[in-house]
Amino acid sequence: xxxxxxxxxxxxxxxxxxxxxxxxxxxxxxxxxxxxxxxxxxxxxxxxxxxxxxxxxxxxxxxxxxxxxxxxxxxxxxxxxxxxxxxxxxxxxxxxxxxxxxxxxxxxxxxxxxxxxxxxxxxxxxxxxxxxxxxxxxxxxxxxxxxxxxxxxxxxxxxxxxxxxxxxxxxxxxxxxxxxxxxxx
Numbered sequence: 001x002x003x004x005x006x007x008x009x010x011x012x013x014x015x016x017x018x019x020x021x022x023x024x025x026x027x028x029x030x031x032x033x034x035x036x037x038x039x040x041x042x043x044x045x046x047x048x049x050x051x052x053x054x055x056x057x058x059x060x061x062x063x064x065x066x067x068x069x070x071x072x073x074x075x076x077x078x079x080x081x082x083x084x085x086x087x088x089x090x091x092x093x094x095x096x097x098x099x100x101x102x103x104x105x106x107x108x109x110x111x112x113x114x115x116x117x118x119x120x121x122x123x124x125x126x127x128x129x130x131x132x133x134x135x136x137x138x139x140x141x142x143x144x145x146x147x148x149x150x151x152x153x154x155x156x157x158x159x160x161x162x163x164x165x166x167x168x169x170x171x172x173x174x175x176x177x178x179x180x181x182x183x184x185x
Contacts, residue, residue, distance in 0.1 A: 019122055022081060025074065027124035030065045032135035034160035036153075059147040059156055061139050063105045063115050066090075068098045075103040082118070084110035111139050131163045 036059055041052035063085075067075055072087070079085055085105035092099050105115055116136045123129050138156050146152030 018077075018081065022078065023119075023122045023124055025078075026065060026119075027126050027128050029067065030063065030128070031164065032063055032128075032132050033164060034059065034061050034135060034138045034156065036060075036157065036160075054148065055150050055153045057153060059138075059142060059153060061106065061108070061111060061135065061142065063111060063135075065103045066100055068100060070098055072101045075101055078103045082110075082114050084114050108139065108143060112143060134159050134163050 036057045038056060039050075039053045039058040040056040041048060042050040065075060065078060075087055079087060082105070084107065085103055088102045088104055090100040090102060105111055116139065119129075119132050120136070124132065138159055141147065141152060141156055147156055
């Protein structure tokens with residue numbers, strides 16, 4: 001049987017189908033998150049061993065999609081389509097039958113130039129779109145260096161505390177509000 005000649009319209013239709021699949025897949029399986037790691041200055045024997053952050057915390061951002069080993073091809077499709085990010089193996093030794101894999105994008109430039117523009121153009125249909133908008137706001141605030149000052153870090157934590165769940169996590173905000181490194185006094 002002779003191969004059908006592919007037309008530009010066919011390619012456009014395939015592209016739209018793939019975009020729709022990606023948007024729907026991430027809407028169901030993806031996660032946009034902002035987190036915090038305590039990273040204060042560390043001094044040993046009167047010498048600074050680790051410079052740390054002036055706020056005492058490192059803020060980080062991550063877009064991730066997780067799937068079982070049997071569905072790794074779906075994560076490869078995402079990685080290949082976006083052209084950024086990495087796949088990571090999360091080996092499981094409990095009663096689960098397969099290891100988990102994660103497609104992860106953490107690099108700020110990749111988030112700002114690839115992931116965020118994509119999901120602004122092709123919006124998700126569930127409440128995950130609201131989480132994405134908060135995520136994009138936090139990433140932009142970090143791009144502007146707001147996370148490096150106490151007030152900016154608290155503002156980012158306030159936004160992040162309302163993502164991916166129903167109720168704000170006041171305990172996180174309280175920890176950051178109560179933490180005032182001596183360098184800020």
